[in-house]
Amino acid sequence: xxxxxxxxxxxxxxxxxxxxxxxxxxxxxxxxxxxxxxxxxxxxxxxxxxxxxxxxxxxxxxxxxxxxxxxxxxxxxxxxxxxxxxxxxxxxxxxxxxxxxxxxxxxxxxxxxxxxxxxxxxxxxxxxxxxxxxxxxxxxxxxxxxxxxxxxxxxxxxxxxxxxxxxxxxxxxxxxxxxxxxxxxxxxxxxxxxxxxxxxxxxxxxxxxxxxxxxxxxxxxxxxxxxxxxxxxxxxxxxxxxxxxxxxxxxxxxxx
Amino acid sequence: xxxxxxxxxxxxxxxxxxxxxxxxxxxxxxxxxxxxxxxxxxxxxxxxxxxxxxxxxxxxxxxxxxxxxxxxxxxxxxxxxxxxxxxxxxxxxxxxxxxxxxxxxxxxxxxxxxxxxxxxxxxxxxxxxxxxxxxxxxxxxxxxxxxxxxxxxxxxxxxxxxxxxxxxxxxxxxxxxxxxxxxxxxxxxxxxxxxxxxxxxxxxxxxxxxxxxxxxxxxxxxxxxxxxxxxxxxxxxxxxxxxxxxxxxxxxxxxxxxxxxxxxxxxxxxxxxxxxxxxxxxxxxxxxxxxxxxxxxxxxxxxxxxxxxxxxxxxxxxxxx
Numbered sequence: 001x002x003x004x005x006x007x008x009x010x011x012x013x014x015x016x017x018x019x020x021x022x023x024x025x026x027x028x029x030x031x032x033x034x035x036x037x038x039x040x041x042x043x044x045x046x047x048x049x050x051x052x053x054x055x056x057x058x059x060x061x062x063x064x065x066x067x068x069x070x071x072x073x074x075x076x077x078x079x080x081x082x083x084x085x086x087x088x089x090x091x092x093x094x095x096x097x098x099x100x101x102x103x104x105x106x107x108x109x110x111x112x113x114x115x116x117x118x119x120x121x122x123x124x125x126x127x128x129x130x131x132x133x134x135x136x137x138x139x140x141x142x143x144x145x146x147x148x149x150x151x152x153x154x155x156x157x158x159x160x161x162x163x164x165x166x167x168x169x170x171x172x173x174x175x176x177x178x179x180x181x182x183x184x185x186x187x188x189x190x191x192x193x194x195x196x197x198x199x200x201x202x203x204x205x206x207x208x209x210x211x212x213x214x215x216x217x218x219x220x221x222x223x224x225x226x227x228x229x230x231x232x233x234x235x236x237x238x239x240x241x242x243x244x245x246x247x248x249x250x251x252x253x254x255x256x
Numbered sequence: 257x258x259x260x261x262x263x264x265x266x267x268x269x270x271x272x273x274x275x276x277x278x279x280x281x282x283x284x285x286x287x288x289x290x291x292x293x294x295x296x297x298x299x300x301x302x303x304x305x306x307x308x309x310x311x312x313x314x315x316x317x318x319x320x321x322x323x324x325x326x327x328x329x330x331x332x333x334x335x336x337x338x339x340x341x342x343x344x345x346x347x348x349x350x351x352x353x354x355x356x357x358x359x360x361x362x363x364x365x366x367x368x369x370x371x372x373x374x375x376x377x378x379x380x381x382x383x384x385x386x387x388x389x390x391x392x393x394x395x396x397x398x399x400x401x402x403x404x405x406x407x408x409x410x411x412x413x414x415x416x417x418x419x420x421x422x423x424x425x426x427x428x429x430x431x432x433x434x435x436x437x438x439x440x441x442x443x444x445x446x447x448x449x450x451x452x453x454x455x456x457x458x459x460x461x462x463x464x465x466x467x468x469x470x471x472x473x474x475x476x477x478x479x480x481x482x483x484x485x486x487x488x489x490x491x492x493x494x495x496x497x498x499x500x501x502x503x504x505x506x507x508x509x510x511x512x513x514x515x516x517x518x519x520x521x522x523x524x525x526x527x528x529x530x531x532x533x534x535x536x537x538x539x540x541x542x543x544x545x546x547x548x549x550x551x552x553x554x555x556x557x558x559x560x561x562x563x564x565x566x567x568x569x570x571x572x573x574x575x576x577x
Contacts, residue, residue, distance in 0.1 A: 031416035032330045032338075034394040040330075096332040110408025117417035118329035119373075 012156060015192065019148050022189035030072060031119070038158055041071035041145040044187040046211025051077040051185075053209045054143060055084070059181040062140040065089045065101070067170065069163060070118055071145035073185055078116035082107055089139065090125070093118060095162055098241040099133060100125035130245045134173045142167070142176065143183045144205075150196035153204035153217035155184050160237070164225075167203045169242050171225030178224070183207040191215075201228050265312070266304040267297070309494065313454050317446040320487040328370060329417070338391075339369035339443040339456055344509030348483040349375045351507045352441065353382075357479050361438025363387065365468060367461065368416055369443030371483060377414035380405055387434060387473075388423070389464055391416055393538040397431055398423035428540050432471045440465065440480045442503070446488045451503040451515030452496045453482060459529055465501035466525035467540055476521055481505040489513075499526035 020037045027042035029035050054060055054077055065087040068074050081088050082104040090100050102125040107115045114120035144163050149155040157163055170176040184205040191208060198204055204220035227246060232238045267273065267288075274284055288305055291297040296311040318335045325340035327333050333340075352358055352375055363385040366376050376386055380402035389397050400423040405413050412418030426434070442461055446454040455461045468474045480501060486508040496502050496519050506513040525544070 029395065030330075031420075032328075032391050034392070093330050093332070097327060108408075111411060113409075114412040114415060114418060117412070117415060119415035119417040120412070122327075122329060123411075 016147050041073050043072035047073050048076040049211050050209045051080045053214050059141040064137040067139050067142040069144040073145035075116045079112045082112045095240045099128050101128045130173050130242050139175050145185050148190045149184045149208055150192045152195045153220040154196045154198040164201050164203050168225035168227050181206045185209050265307050313446050317488055341370040342485045347509035348507050351512050357439050363437050365437045365440045367442040371443040373414050377410045380410040396539045397426050428543050437473045442482050444482050444484050447482050448490045448494050452494050453503050462499050462501045466522055470524045479504045483507045486510050499529045
């Protein structure tokens with residue numbers, strides 16, 4: 001690690017600590033991880049309002065599936081998407097068991113709130129492989145939570161790069177493209193006012209939605225995602241099913 | 257596992273382990289020290305390093321469960337972090353519902369194990385009151401009242417992600433006021449046919465039982481039922497310690513076993529057994545510890561009684577004396 005990268009990493013870690021201290025005042029603890037913000041993206045007061053703001057975006061009007069990361073802060077949005085009859089594509093926690101697809105017609109009205117939780121989604125959603133996901137309609141809207149996001153749309157998650165990898169996987173199988181919009185749902189205290197320089201594998205977002213504001217990021221400058229094998233090497237993420245599936249496709253023949 | 261479960265087994269000599277894993281003595285010692293700190297190994301200087309019995313039991317059963325355990329929403333299949341739901345569990349639920357003690361119990365204590373999520377849901381739908389600890393007791397116990405939770409919300413109330421939204425988080429004093437608990441239901445990593453129970457680690461269940469006894473919600477006669485897969489039941493006799501909350505009844509998909517009464521159940525909290533992560537096990541333990549310390553230091557929170565009010569003048573005089 002170069003001196004400069006090291007300084008930047010320290011800076012990000014310090015910012016994250018400061019934001020977590022503020023977040024603790026408005027956040028809700030996780031059922032398992034309690035207040036350990038390094039292990040989950042917390043729900044916060046006003047996340048239901050954020051969900052209603054997402055509904056107003058033009059990209060939400062598309063009737064293809066919505067991709068929503070398995071954060072506690074996006075739970076209200078998942079319940080709303082089911083009520084709106086939208087198919088939800090999501091990952092399991094830490095992408096550990098790959099992708100899930102939730103068909104809202106399979107969820108009774110009274111069970112939407114349960115199906116929107118991480119505990120409930122396993123009961124109602126179906127695991128899907130990349131082979132099954134390939135060839136489906138384009139995903140026009142992706143919604144994620146995060147630890148922090150800068151004014152120019154550079155986001156920080158739990159620090160594992162899950163969302164960057166999700167974007168890369170969906171790009172590799174052709175389900176997202178330059179017209180796909182990414183929304184970061186966060187509390188106001190998680191928005192960093194200044195412009196931050198992202199690293200080249202970072203996936204900047206188009207919209208920042210908080211309980212008080214909806215901000216359109218001017219020209220986030222996002223590149224098409226692709227798997228950075230060198231970054232995965234030796235990481236636990238190398239073992240997750242979708243990455244294994246992509247690797248097998250690389251080894252066994254040309255990508256379909 | 258080629259050593260009888262009932263015995264502790266010594267690890268091979270350091271030299272052999274260093275060669276086998278290709279690590280230095282320093283690395284090896286750091287690893288064994290860490291495992292000893294977590295209570296998985298016991299180091300006896302001059303004699304050797306021993307894998308303690310509960311560790312062997314857990315490793316054995318975790319391996320057995322690989323094909324029947326269901327992943328957790330956060331911990332996936334890391335069974336050291338949670339008690340998994342398993343194939344055939346619905347037959348355990350049906351057996352639990354058939355028990356006379358279930359029929360007779362309005363208020364039931366149920367651990368927050370994934371293997372009991374569906375039982376909690378059905379018991380709530382049946383109008384029972386459930387006292388359920390939050391995961392790791394971090395935020396104390398929650399009271400879920402099946403009669404007050406609307407139909408359609410029992411599933412959410414039974415899930416760890418939903419129970420705090422539909423139930424009331426109890427302070428220690430509110431917990432005391434819950435009243436008699438007729439039945440205690442728990443999951444386990446493993447249980448011996450004699451009723452010795454092994455949790456995921458750290459002894460949370462013993463502490464929960466101790467707390468219920470301490471608060472007067474259960475008696476020595478309150479039945480403890482464990483619901484597990486048949487693969488989690490061990491025939492090997494193992495000695496229970498005084499702090500072990502031994503179970504009375506083992507329910508598996510295949511059968512219901514009554515355990516012969518052995519040791520009396522603990523009648524309170526064994527403070528000496530509270531160490532490691534469990535020492536941070538949430539508000540009750542902190543409150544009890546601080547009350548204990550206050551008592552030890554001679555500080556008592558005054559409990560005013562009617563007609564015995566201390567006026568400031570009297571108070572000053574008392575102070576002067």
